[in-house]
Amino acid sequence: MLMRMNIRQAADYLNLPVQTLQRWIAQGFLPAPAGASLAPSFEKDWLTNWAKSKNLSVGAGAKESVPKATPARSLVQALERGGVFTDVQGDTVDEALAQAAVLSPVPRDHLTEFTRQLLDRERLCSTGQGKGVAIPHARRPIEDTGVEASITTCFLNTPLDFKAIDGKPVSTLFLLISPSVDVHLHLLSRLAFCLRDNSFVDFLSKKPLPVDLLAMAGEFEAKVAEAGL
Amino acid sequence: MTENPITGMARRLFILRHEKVALVIAGVLVGCCSGVAAALLSSAIEHLSELCSHAKQYWWVFILPGLGAALSSLFLNKIVREGAGHGVPELIYSVSRRGGLLRFRSSFSRLISSCLTIGAGGSAGPEAPVVMSGSAIGSNIAQKLGFPARHRITLVGCGAAAAIASIFNAPIAGIVFTLEVVLGEWTSINVIPIGVAAVAGTHVGRLLQGNSIRFTHAHFNPGTWDIAAAFGLALATALVSVALSRMIRHSGKIWAKLPSSPAGRALLGGTCVGLIGLGVPQVLGEGYGQVYSLIHGQYSPGLLLLCALLALKMLATSLTLGSGGSGGIFAPGLVVGSFTGVAYFRLLDLLFGVNHLAPEGCYALLGMAGIIGGMLQAPLTGLFLVVDITSGYEVILPLIVVSLVSSSVCRYFESDSFYLKDLKAAGGLIRPGTDERVLEDLQVSEVLEKDVSHLHNHMSLADLVAQIKTSHRNHFPVLEQETGNFLGMIDLAKVRPYLFSRELYGAVLVVDIMDPYPPAVSPEERLTDVLELMDRIQAFSLPVVSGARFLGMVSKGTLLDHYRRELIVQTTY
Amino acid sequence: MVNSLLHVFRNNAFGRETFLQSLYFCKKMGFSLRVYIPRHSKFLMYFENEVTQVDLDQSYLTDPNTAQEHVEALAKEAGLPVDFLIPRDFTASTLPDIPTTFECMCCPRSMSDKTSRIGLGYVGPRVRKIAVAAPFPVLVTSMCYKPWNSIAVFFGGSTNAFKALSLGLALSKRAGMPLDLFTLEENSVNREILDKLIFEREMTETVEKGVRNWHVLKSDKMENCLYEVPSDALTVLGAYGHGVIREALFGSNMEIIQSQIVNNMVIVGPKCRVF
Known part of the structure; x- marks a missing residue:
């Protein structure tokens, strides 16, 4: 069946203002098929061909597909996906990071590469946030592996010197894995919001159970939503 | 229906x-x-x-x-x-x-x-x-x-x-x-x-x-010397065409100052022409009779008289057209051209003798092409017109020389042709295939970006910061909450220093930091002017304001998008 | 988008009445006002497929300086900002081009004739041409300033009548005034058929909501039933009636209407784009 469009629909289809189409008809650049110039109607196929011959992009809704709602944008879900581990071994920063990487949900065949990237990033600049917390992450998001965003929480056995800003030894790692930059920034900002609050830091130092941690993070995330961040 | x-x-x-x-x-x-x-x-x-x-x-x-x-x-x-x-x-x-x-x-x-x-x-x-x-x-x-x-x-x-x-x-x-x-x-x-x-x-x-060639003539066989002489003639015709163009234009300006009705002016102007005509009837009318006898070499008056006739014809033409008579410059141009051509020939004769040159009728043809090519700055028109009306294909070589050189020399004196000068000054000339052509067709309303989030006059800096987070733009219009009237613009680049001082968030209102008189364009503005304004003040986007209403933004990026699309649509067949 | 109305100001007492009408329209409908004070005895309007020259009566040109003062004073009294239109383009040195990008234009019944010739039943040829060619509706004013409090739409079911109906609905919504529909019952026009046509255009609900009364006039002659039209109504009519197409006339019923009623009329031409 042939689909017919009026000028408004045609303009939407071509992502152009209606005035532009009206003008093109009046000037003769767009031959308006059958009927008075007042209410032209277009066949979809014909219009598509015409648009192609003029190098115009077609298809309504091309703009809408851009912002994809990713479920992993929630901090709680990311924490849940990453898992919470206590008594993580490691005498040096490198060892601790390698251990954390093993515990994280990174696909096994990417593990070596991912660990190397983690260490590279750590060497570039410390990920220690102060207050005994570090948020190690790889410099480039791992896009092609299809992983979802996750945060692996590791409570270290022995606090390590991450050369953090405040010089305190780090006892908690949040290993952040994200598929894209904006998800990365989003999760990082939420995490930072939590860490700004001293009660959360105190709570961390008690090495809480996974369930309690998630509940606490949930509370904070609700606050963030209120603040409109 | x-x-x-x-x-x-x-x-x-x-x-x-x-x-x-x-x-x-x-x-x-x-x-x-x-x-x-x-x-x-x-x-x-x-x-x-x-x-x-x-x-x-x-x-x-x-x-x-x-x-x-x-x-x-x-x-x-x-x-x-x-x-x-x-x-x-x-x-x-x-x-x-x-x-x-x-x-x-x-x-x-x-x-x-x-x-x-x-x-x-x-x-x-x-x-x-x-x-x-x-x-x-x-x-x-x-x-x-x-x-x-x-x-x-x-x-x-x-x-x-x-x-x-x-x-x-x-x-x-x-x-x-x-x-x-x-x-x-x-x-x-x-x-x-x-x-x-x-x-x-x-x-x-x-x-x-009836099918009659207007000015049939005997055969001319122009040679090398004629082509050389054509360059000189081209200069002469160029000067004469510039003079004629300017005379007509100035005469128009002078007549316009006369405190009289248009018909009175025309009466006076026409009578002056009539008076000239009493002494020299050759200047009256379209004057094709003169052209005919000039081409046939039957024109007896000597060089000085020819020059006088030339000047009088130019005067009569500028009087007629300047005072409000109705008519064009083609016919007077042809007459003046043939006078110029023959006068030039006689001058050459006087100086060097003309044994090697074609007869003077040939120069009348060349002169016509030179004047038309020069006044209209359209060399091909002058060339083909003369070829057509005289079936003078054998003189094509010097014809080409005269019309081309004459029109390029004219361009040196007058930036635009007789027809186009005033038009161009008033901005009425837009040739196809130019940048202006494309911009002329596009309207501000077509390139308008309406997805702009706006602020109200009661909002504080904190509200602005919140807006910035959700918007992908750098410009925020401030509207009056009650009436929706446009008050001013906030440009992120200008308020950036305050954005990070949290202590100001509640204390500063957006109306304190906005630009109350931002450069803005109206929806009727031509896009050439909009772009010119953007270039002058180095802006990438401008608010569109109609009266007191804010309509949206125009930005260079969107404009270029539409421009390119327009160009493609207009130039592919 | 802001809608604007073009008014060509005639600097005499008659012109003042016309201008007051424009001011009232703009105020009620929230239009912005563009005023052209003529400096030349004629102007051109370039429409999509036509060009119309309007030769103005001499009274338009009397003393342009006081004209500006008059306009400003009247607009100030009405509390409206006024934007003067200064033509930018000239076809010839004495022939300005007036843009046609407005949403409405206000015309007296004639712009080319002396005020003494203007009367009921007479609409000047230029005003007709503008109404037929323009992409906007034309407000044809009454002899003297006559505010209105309701809107009356003449509706006979033609394409243009539908445009008039949509315009009437839009105007009544903007101004918050009630809308009355008037239909003259003829062979091919009655309530049922019209209801069906309205249903086909998916306008049933809007019409039911927006229309206060639908008067179906039953009479052999249009003339006899125009008494029903309220005195304080702004009438909206399509420039073509049902059937006959004649360039010079608006359609027979419309001619009768415009010769019988003194109300202000909004004429919706065939090229009109309803906003």
Whole structure:
């Protein structure tokens, strides 16, 4: 069946203002098929061909597909996906990071590469946030592996010197894995919001159970939503 | 239901499915009508001047050109209420800015007025009025048949081409004049209907008036020396054409200062011409008789007298046209050209002797091409016109030299041709295929970005920061909450320092930090002006404000997007 | 988008009445006002497929300087900002081009004739041409200033009548005034058919909501039933009646209406784009 469009629909289809189409008809650049110039109607196929011959992009809704709602944008879900581990071994920063990487949900065949990237990033600049917390992450998001965003929480056995800003030894790692930059920034900002609050830091130092941690993070995330961040 | 059935049928049958065929058919129609108009004017002028020649024995004969001009001015101003001028600039304006829309009254008004002016003895040409009429016929036929603007312009060109073709019996000159002067564009779409129309116009003219080459002549065989001499002649014609253009323009300005009605001015101007004509009747009328005898070498007066005649003809022409008589510059240009050519030849004769040169008639031809090429700054028009009206193909080599050199020398003195100078100064000339053309078609409302989040005057800096987080823009309009009136703009680049001082968040209102008088554009502004403003103040986007209402933003990025799309749509066939 | 109305100011007592009408319209409908004070005896309007020259009566040109003062004073009294239109383009030196990008234009019944010639039943040829060619509706004013409090739409079911109906609905919504529909019952026009047509255009609900009364006039002659039209109504009519197409006339019923009633009329031409 042939689909017919009026000028408004045609303009939407071509992502152009209606005035532009009206003008093109009046000037003769767009031959308006059958009927008075007042209410032209277009066949979809014909219009598509015409648009192609003029190098115009077609298809309504091309703009809408851009912002994809990713479920992993929630901090709680990311924490849940990453898992919470206590008594993580490691005498040096490198060892601790390698251990954390093993515990994280990174696909096994990417593990070596991912660990190397983690260490590279750590060497570039410390990920220690102060207050005994570090948020190690790889410099480039791992896009092609299809992983979802996750945060692996590791409570270290022995606090390590991450050369953090405040010089305190780090006892908690949040290993952040994200598929894209904006998800990365989003999760990082939420995490930072939590860490700004001293009660959360105190709570961390008690090495809480996974369930309690998630509940606490949930509370904070609700606050963030209120603040409109 | 609302559309005329004939129009509707034409649209459906031809214009959409077979637009090229439809154009050619309409072109023939326009060509015939235009050819008839030209033939009518030609014979009307002939009859009127014959009638006037009976008055030769009376003493009051000198007042005749004045009467004719006054009548024609009255006719134009009071009866058909046309604007001033001989029409070609108006035609070019319509083609370049208004999609070739011309009024119906233009299709006959100038025929009658120029007939009165020229028939009574005013020194002007019937060609420009015929071009105007032919084009108006073309435009009105296109309007009736419902052709879109692009094809309407082509049909206007058809009318112009047929008019020139018919009145001069010169089809090629008609085509070339239209493409070079009127349309300024040569595309595969427009050249075919215009060519067909020129053929139709010429043939109609021949049927009505007989097929006669206007200025037949003996054979000339120009040689090497003639080509060399042509360079000198080109310089001479260039100077004369610049002088003639300026004389006509200045005379127009001087006459306009005279405290009198237009008809009074025309009467006075025409009478002055009549007085000149008492002593030197050669300057009256279109003057093709002079051209004929000059080409045939039958013109006896000597060099000095020739120069005097040349000057008087130029004076008479500028008096006639400047004071408000109706007519064109083609015919006077041809007469002046042939005088110049012959005068130049006699000067050469005086200085060096002319044993090696072609006869002086040949130089009359060259002079004509030089003046037309120079005044219109259209070398091809001058060239083909002379070839056509004299069937003088054997002098083509020096002709090319004269018309090309003359028009380039003229360009050195006058930036634009006689027709275009005022038009360009008023911004009325936009040639196809230029940057301006594309920007002219686009409207501000088409490139308007409406997805702009706005702020209210009660909002604080904290609200602004919150807005920034969700918006992808750098500019925020501030509106009055109660009325929605536009108050000012906030440009992120300018308020950046305050954004990070949290202590200011509650204390500073957006109205404190906005720019209350931002540079803004109105929705009617031309995009050329908008872009010029953007360049001048180095802005990438500007608010669009109508009265006190904020409508949206225009930005260079979006503009370029639309510009490119427009260019593609307009230039692919 | 802001809608604007073009008014060509005639600097005499008659012109003042016309201008007051424009001011009232703009105020009620929230239009912005553009005023052209003529400096030349004629102007051109380039429409999509036509060009119209309007030759103004001499009274338009009397003393342009006081004209500006008059306009400003009247607009100030009405509390409206006024934006003067200064033509930018000229077809010939004495022939300005007036843009056609407005949403409405206000015309007296004639612009080319002396005020003494203007009367009922006479609409000047230029005003007709503008109404037929324009992409906007034309407000044809009454002889003297006559405010209105309701809107009356003449509706006969034609394409243009539908445009008039949509315009009437839009105007009544903007101004918050009630809308009355008037239909003359003829062979092919009655309530049922019209209801069906309205349903086909998916306008049933809007019409039911927006229309206060639908008067179906039953009479052989249009003339006899125009008494029903309220005195304080702004009438909206399509420029073509049902059937006959004639360029010079608005359609027979419309001619009768415009010769019988003194109300202000909004004429919706065939090329009109309803905002």
